[in-house]
Amino acid sequence: MRRPIKILILQFTSIGDVVLTTPVIRCIKQQIPNAIVHFCTQQSYRSIVDYNPHIAQTHYSNGSLVKLIKELRAEQFDYVVDLQNTFQTRLIKATLGCRSYSVAKQPFREWLYIRWKVNAMPEQHIVDRYMAAIQPLGVENDGRGLDYFIPYKDEVERDWLPETHQNGFVAYAIGGQSPTRRLPVLRMIELCLKINYPIVLLGDEADRKRGNDIVKALGERHIYNACGQFNLNQSASLLQQARVVFSHDTGLMHIAAAFRKKVYSIWGSTTPQFGFYPYKTPHVRLETPSLGCRPCSATSSGNCPMKHFKCMNSLPFDFEVKELRAKKKFE
Structure with missing residues (x-):
């Protein structure tokens, strides 16, 4: 033996x-x-x-x-x-x-x-x-991607969500380690309008006020602010149930990748070239191309050192979410 x-x-x-x-x-x-x-x-x-x-x-x-x-x-x-x-x-x-x-x-x-x-x-x-x-x-990569294991007690039931979100939703992880990893709130609102589909906002308690500002602008029928309302495993359960996921460069992006979700990853002060983009899952990178001041940090920085924050303020929303075609959208 x-x-x-x-x-x-x-x-x-x-x-x-x-x-x-x-x-x-x-x-x-x-x-x-x-x-x-x-x-x-x-x-x-x-x-x-x-x-x-x-x-x-x-x-x-x-x-x-x-x-x-x-x-x-x-x-x-x-x-x-x-x-x-x-x-x-x-x-x-x-x-x-x-x-x-x-x-x-x-x-x-x-x-x-x-x-x-x-x-x-x-x-x-x-x-x-x-x-x-x-x-x-003597260990080789098996090519199976990331893992994430949710205990039964943390699996979120669909009827825990508002009725408007029970037949399908997009998850948007609005958090970020620093302000330069997050879209400003007005741009988050613009992004949600572009997505044009019931959205569940995910994040911790620190993100809740930003989530409330988005709800105030777009209404509870369109946006459910789950920030600070669920623990990490429950948030993972919501990612698992989402049709697609939008996320800043944050931990929830990698959890979404573990469930093989299509991820629209949003990049500001950091860039995918550091090697932390969604792994072994379909993904679209949303970033400001050819911006000479990026990256300003390998991880994150407190505020834009150039003061203009063009990496997020000028980020184009020129994508199409094909997965949501012929689905019920905002009224």
Whole structure:
């Protein structure tokens, strides 16, 4: 009988980044005989990983790195897979003292792209960079995309929605890590008018006021503001039920990709060239072409450094949502 192989995966960064690790988790579990996969992340992302059947045990950071390292050392891992490659994760790897594999970062290329607008970024999705990190383990990408697992208790029933949205809706994730990742509210209203179909707005409590402003402009018959009304898994359930999904560059975009939804992804200060576009799902990129100041950040920035915010204010809505043809639209 083969000895179990204990493998720890590290990813602390964000909701989207945790979702993007799921192909690595699945492929390791299914391709390495006797693999026991542990996953370590922030406590706030618990709902994403607790229901993943490929994970045997989870470990959560609660603020004390010393306590976390002590907990991890007791497991005596055979391998560590570092999908973040930061000072914190390098410290954890060094302390655990076992063989490790890390995602390759591109700091110089990112600097060139942001500072001088020289795009030397590899034409490679971040998931494929994750998979490249574990090739020495003999693990290959199975091409099945992302995973997201919703517990039964968080599945949203259609009759929880307004009657106007029970026969079909578009989901629009209006959140964003910073203002430069979000359309201004007036442009969100313009986008909703362009979509011209019952829309469920998704986001957290911080997005609720923006959602209310959209409802005030367009009416409750057309817009249901679900921001702050559902937990993350329930929001995922709504994404799963949507006909199509519109999303800023945010974690819900990647959750939608996990359900193979067609995603209309909206890009402002960041660009898809950093490798975080919707993975293995049909998608349309909405961005302002040939704008010399983009990108101004690899992740996000608080406000437009040029003060004009053209990346969002001038973004053209010249798309057609073919999936909504012959469907009931706004009256």
